[in-house]
Amino acid sequence: MLEVGVFVPNLFLYSVVEAAIRSLGAKPVRVERGTSRLPAVLVLDVEAVPGEQVLAWARAGVQVLAFGPHQKSQEWNALRAAGAVVLPKSRFFRELPSLLEKVLAAESP
Known part of the structure; x- marks a missing residue:
């Protein structure tokens, strides 16, 4: 069974x-x-974890799916450039099932 960190x-x-x-x-x-x-x-x-830590995880190959307040969306460019998916909270929870489905399919053996 695949594990997803939260x-x-x-x-x-x-x-x-x-x-x-x-x-x-x-x-x-x-x-x-x-x-x-x-x-x-x-x-x-993204508000619960320092941005440098999220960046380090994404650069290390962890597939990061993150959400935060839409007012800070300009601050997410570096995370996105490192491969993280970062969305405003309202959009994130609407799209969460399909986001998870895509990344889990890619991680399946």
Whole structure:
């Protein structure tokens, strides 16, 4: 079973992400600060993690699916250039099932 890391401190939003992951047959794994081993796919709130850390994960090959407030969308260019998918929160949760489906299909053996 494929694992998807989740770094979303807001419990309501975490439960939405967790349900979307489970609905596609994958296993959500809670990621916390200092976690050394990450799954190949990581869903996160860009406001909960320093941008440099998200950049490092994306550059290391982790497929990052991230959301944040639309007012800060100009700050996401470096993350996108590193391969992360970063969307405003409202759009992210609308598109989450299809985003996960695409990355999980790419990660399947």
